[in-house]
Each structure stands twice: as structure tokens, then as C-alpha cells.
Amino acid sequence: MRAAADDALPPTASLTLTATVNGQNAGLGDEFQGFSVESADFAHGFLTRERMAERLRTLGPHGVIRLGGYSMDLVWPAFGAWSDAPAPPQAIGGTVDQSDLNGLKQLLDDTGWRVTLGAPLKTVIDPSKIKNPARDPSPDVSLDQVVAEVAAAYETLGGDLLGVELGNEYDNVTTLTDAEMWETAKQYQAAIDRALPQARLKVIAPSANTAKTNTRLDGFVTAALADEATNPQQVLSELASHWYPWSHCGSSRVTIDQLMSPLTYTNTRSKLAGIMAVGDRLPGTIPMTLNESNSASCSGMPEVSNSYATSLWSLDYLLQAAQSGVDRLQFHTNTAAICGDFKPRDSADYPISYRYYGAFCAADQSALDANELSATPLYYGIWAFRQVPQGRFVDLDLADADLDKLRAYAVMGLNGTLTVVLINVQDPARAESAYDSVTLHLPSSYRTGQQVTLRSSAPEGFASLDAGRITLGGRTVTPAGTAAGTAQSTAVPVEHTSSTVTVAPGTAQIITFSH
Structure with a gap:
């Protein structure tokens, strides 16, 4: 980490931001953030081990887990008439049975989180619609078998089951048209409704791939709106999209500079605006979700997705979304x-293997056996985001020309406090990186402010892979998943309706102003 000499002031960029209250801005609720977890992790019992509860509790009492991903079509649901049926060899994702649901129920009770359930798609639809049957061949799961799992899940989880997702990135693995995918969604929902009329469970779709455009999402909604016999609200509990701003698929690569660049921010802004524009076409209100996302597709980019840079990138991305x-x-x-x-893609262990963009992992086998999962840089960014209270966003006039220096957000809390998040996106390991001196013009008279800092003490700056050097307000996350250390905050002076905050390169300041 660069340190300024006593006789030489570090370079400083001066910025001025004005906070303007707009009652039409988006609200920030307590279930905004969650995790997407492979169905295979659930089937193997990894998700539901006691060690996971502490890691979710540290992030807060509410959140949503999505069970799905690539292995959604590779698990064997052992419920109803299939309870004692042996899993076929294609079920490399494992077997899901009642014991897994019981463990999930305990996890949700222990944490206050809720869940969405992924359902196999490939073997339910017309087999001629599978793009490449030889790749990742799936166990032969019927729609009746899917419904048996959903019925068991609802009986076990009740209202903690928010919806049933139809397959994973159908446009990557099938040739279903938009209209055919809509008809498939109706087919699943009708079958679930016949078996569980009291549950009023709906489906989650289309979960299309991570393209920068929203063509598939738009086409799916167009098909739904063309169906005059069915209201989309009767079928859908969420309209789901995926987004990875970068890729590590095939020969694709991404650098830290690219991840932290204004281009990543503006591409993501365009993607999000497109999603919301599609949602606006629907009658009523159907939640718009990014139910699978991260820094780079195909398991993340080594030395980027697991670097300290992702702490600041994920905090920025969560607030932007x-x-x-x-x-x-x-x-x-x-x-x-x-x-x-x-593990390589052709390994049977791939569905449960390490992902460079993961939020936690074990240092070695002995740590894993001892239920010790260390927090990664991504986890710290999410943890920082969870310090922002529920409320409504306030406008800040940060210019696009300053995105290479700063990202800035403000939320008016339910109790009238104003929380401002300032992220200096310049690498602290580079001598040319500047401190951001940010003058905030506040929307009303606040008497005091307190700031908490997200930082890393590693000399490698953004490139550091040592999450143990990261702190949030002086605290760290232990391998047991609990927060350790004494919470530290610094007073921020307020004069009339203005306050000036200095943000060091590679840090984020979370400042709460109170009356």
C-alpha cells in the first residue's frame, strides 16, 4: 500500500457532489442481496452444513439463496414415486432428497433467509430442441418428477420457498424460441398449480444468458404479452436475467483494470436500464432479478475475480444495481x-469445484474438514454493502468523466439518516493514483457524520489475493464466519449543509449523516 512521505503530499482530485432527494428513486430493501448456489452443492449437502449459517448471519438477517446454475439439469430429485429409484449415471450433480430439504429448512430458520428452487428443463422439453445432447447429458427427469420435488419443498419450507426456476440459460442449451419458452413456463406453472393449488407458487424465467443486450428477455416478454389468454402475473414470480460484465470462457480474458474501468460501469448501466425497460412493459408488478451474476463468466478470472479489486467492484455493482x-x-x-x-469442465467434480469468483473457500483440506471457510474479497464487498440501511436512493450528480476516480451513492434511511458511499476506484499500488477530496452538499441540515472504511493493507493493492489483509471498519471475518475485532468509525465534520470527505485510493467510505 502506497504511503505518502511526510514532506510530499499525495496527489489529490477534488470533486463536488450535490445530494438531491427524489421521491421517485428506487428503494433499497432488506432482501436485495443473495447468493446463487449450484444445485450440486445442495444435492451433496455442502450448502446446508451448519458452517454456512454463520456466514449468512454475518451478512444480515435477510437474503435469498437461488439453487440452480449449470448443474440444475445434472441432479436427481428423489421424491414421491422416485424416492427409492437409483440415480442414473448422468446425475453427476448428485441426488436431492428429503434430508437435503430438512437441512435447508434448518439453514433458513437459523438465518432468516429464503430460497428459490431450480428445476431441470432439458429432459422435460422436446429432445429435438437440445442444442448438443452429447454435452453434459442429463438424467431423465420428467415434469411429474419435478412437481414431486416442488411439492416436497413446499411442504418442508412453506413460505420460505419463493418460486421455481425453469432451467439455466435455456438459450445456451436449447433451441427453444421465445414463444416456446413462454409456453414451457405456463406448462410448469400449471402442473405445479394442479398439485399444489393452495401454494400459489409461480415460476421464475427466462434466466437467459449473460449477453450485454436483453434480446432474449425482451422476446420472452413479447411472447407473454401476445398471449391474450394468460396474464404474466399468473405465471411468473420473477423475471430473471443473468449478467457477467466480463468472461473467462474459451480464450476470453479480463484484467483488473478492465473490471474497475468506467466501461464496466457504463456497460452494466446499459444492461440494467434495458432490464428495467423490459419490465416496464409488463402489467402490474413482477420483480426483476439478476439471479446469477459475478465478475466473469465460466468460473471467474484467476488473479482478478479473487483479488482485492473485487471487494470494491462488488460494493459498487450492488449499489448500482x-x-x-x-x-x-x-x-x-x-x-x-x-x-x-x-476442476476442469470435463471432471465429474466440476459441478461442485472451486470458482475464482466465490464468496468463501477453505485454505486447505484440513480447514475444510474443520468447517473453516475463509471470506474472500467478494464477501467483504457484500458485507460492506450490507452496512447500508433500508431506504430510498438520493441523487448524486457524479459525472461520467469522473468514473475513473470515484463511484458515489446515497440512501435516505427510513429514520431520516443519509448514508453516502464513496468508492475510490484507483489502484493504491500505483504512484499516480490520487486521493479523492469530495465535498458533499447535503439535502438538509445534518449535525454529524460517522464513516466506516473498507480497505486492504496489502502492498499489492488491487492485485492482492490475501483477503486476510482486508478490513471493514477495523473488523475482519474469521474462518468460522463471524466478525472479529473492534468496530472503528471516524467522525466526519459537517458545516451547515456541507461536508468534505477524503477517500484514499483503493478504499471505500461508508458515511452516515444524522440530524
């Missing part, structure tokens, strides 16, 4: 992997 009006953002993660132990 919430401000756009999206209802939920869920980061895809592993739940029982050894750090760096990545």
Missing part, C-alpha cells in the same frame, strides 16, 4: 471448495 430498480442481485458462489482447487 439497487439504484437501477432491480429487485435482487445474487452472486454465484461455491460453498465447499478449497481455494484455488479448480
Whole structure:
């Protein structure tokens, strides 16, 4: 970490921001953030081990877990008439049975979180619609078998089951048209409704791939609106999208500079605006979610997705998505992997292997056996986001020309406090990186402010892979998943309706102003 010499002031960029209350801005609720977890992690019992509860509780008493991902079509649901049926060899994702649901119920009771359930798609639809049957062949799961799992899940979880998702990125693995996907959604929902009329469960779709455009989402909604016999609200509990701003698929690569660049921010802004524009076409209110997302698709980019840079990137991305009006953002993660132990795509262990963009991993096998999962840089960014209270976003006039220096957000809390988040996106390991001196013009008279800092003490700056050097307000997360250390905050002076805050390169300041 660069330190300024006593006789040489560090370079400083001066910025002025005016906070303006707008009652039409998006609200920030208590279930905005969650995780997307592979169905295989659930089937193998990794998600529901006691060690996970503490890691969720540290992030707060509310959140949503999405069970799904690539392995959604690779698990064997052993319920109803299929309870004692042996899993076929294609079920490399494992078997889901009642014991898994019981463990999930305990996890949700212990944490206050809720869940969405992923349902297999590939073997339910016309087999001629599968793009490449030889790739990732799926166990032969019927719609009746899917419904048996949903019925058992509802009986076990009740209202904590928010919806049933139809497959994973159908446009990558099938040739279903938009209209055919809409008809499939109706088919699933009708079958579930016949079996569980009292549950009023709906489906989650279309969960299309991570393209920068929203063509599939738009086409799916167009098909739904063309169906005059059915109201989309009768079928859908969420309109789901996926988004990875970068990729590590095939020969694709991403650098830290690219991840932290204004281009990532503006591309994401365009993606989010497109999602909300599609949602606006629907009658009534259907939640718009990013139910699978992270920094780079295909398991993340080594030395980028697991670097300190992702702490600041994820904090920025969560706030940007919430401000756009999206209802939920869920980061895809592993739940029982050894750090760096990545398995190749053709490995039977791939569905449960390490992901570079994961939120937690074990230092080695002995740590995993001892239920010790260390928090990664991503986890720290999410933890920082969870310090922002529920409320409504306030406008800040940050210019696009300053996005290479700063990201800025403000939320008016339900109790009238104003929380401002300032993120200096310049690498602290570079001598040319400048401190941001930010003068805030506040929307009303606040008497005091307190700031908490997210930072890393590692000399490598953004490139550091040592999450143990990261602190949030002086606190760290232990391998047991609990917060350790004494919470530290610094007073921020307020004069009339203005306050000036200095944000060091590679840090984020979370400032709460009170009357």
C-alpha cells in the first residue's frame, strides 16, 4: 500500500457532489442481496452444513439463496414415486432428497433467509430442441418428477420457498424460441398449480444468458404479452436475467483494470436500464432479478475475480444495481471448495469445484474438514454493502468523466439518516493514483457524520489475493464466519449543509449523516 512521505503530499482530485432527494428513486430493501448456489452443492449437502449459517448471519438477517446454475439439469430429485429409484449415471450433480430439504429448512430458520428452487428443463422439453445432447447429458427427469420435488419443498419450507426456476440459460442449451419458452413456463406453472393449488407458487424465467443486450428477455416478454389468454402475473414470480460484465470462457480474458474501468460501469448501466425497460412493459408488478451474476463468466478470472479489486467492484455493482430498480442481485458462489482447487469442465467434480469468483473457500483440506471457510474479497464487498440501511436512493450528480476516480451513492434511511458511499476506484499500488477530496452538499441540515472504511493493507493493492489483509471498519471475518475485532468509525465534520470527505485510493467510505 502506497504511503505518502511526510514532506510530499499525495496527489489529490477534488470533486463536488450535490445530494438531491427524489421521491421517485428506487428503494433499497432488506432482501436485495443473495447468493446463487449450484444445485450440486445442495444435492451433496455442502450448502446446508451448519458452517454456512454463520456466514449468512454475518451478512444480515435477510437474503435469498437461488439453487440452480449449470448443474440444475445434472441432479436427481428423489421424491414421491422416485424416492427409492437409483440415480442414473448422468446425475453427476448428485441426488436431492428429503434430508437435503430438512437441512435447508434448518439453514433458513437459523438465518432468516429464503430460497428459490431450480428445476431441470432439458429432459422435460422436446429432445429435438437440445442444442448438443452429447454435452453434459442429463438424467431423465420428467415434469411429474419435478412437481414431486416442488411439492416436497413446499411442504418442508412453506413460505420460505419463493418460486421455481425453469432451467439455466435455456438459450445456451436449447433451441427453444421465445414463444416456446413462454409456453414451457405456463406448462410448469400449471402442473405445479394442479398439485399444489393452495401454494400459489409461480415460476421464475427466462434466466437467459449473460449477453450485454436483453434480446432474449425482451422476446420472452413479447411472447407473454401476445398471449391474450394468460396474464404474466399468473405465471411468473420473477423475471430473471443473468449478467457477467466480463468472461473467462474459451480464450476470453479480463484484467483488473478492465473490471474497475468506467466501461464496466457504463456497460452494466446499459444492461440494467434495458432490464428495467423490459419490465416496464409488463402489467402490474413482477420483480426483476439478476439471479446469477459475478465478475466473469465460466468460473471467474484467476488473479482478478479473487483479488482485492473485487471487494470494491462488488460494493459498487450492488449499489448500482439497487439504484437501477432491480429487485435482487445474487452472486454465484461455491460453498465447499478449497481455494484455488479448480476442476476442469470435463471432471465429474466440476459441478461442485472451486470458482475464482466465490464468496468463501477453505485454505486447505484440513480447514475444510474443520468447517473453516475463509471470506474472500467478494464477501467483504457484500458485507460492506450490507452496512447500508433500508431506504430510498438520493441523487448524486457524479459525472461520467469522473468514473475513473470515484463511484458515489446515497440512501435516505427510513429514520431520516443519509448514508453516502464513496468508492475510490484507483489502484493504491500505483504512484499516480490520487486521493479523492469530495465535498458533499447535503439535502438538509445534518449535525454529524460517522464513516466506516473498507480497505486492504496489502502492498499489492488491487492485485492482492490475501483477503486476510482486508478490513471493514477495523473488523475482519474469521474462518468460522463471524466478525472479529473492534468496530472503528471516524467522525466526519459537517458545516451547515456541507461536508468534505477524503477517500484514499483503493478504499471505500461508508458515511452516515444524522440530524
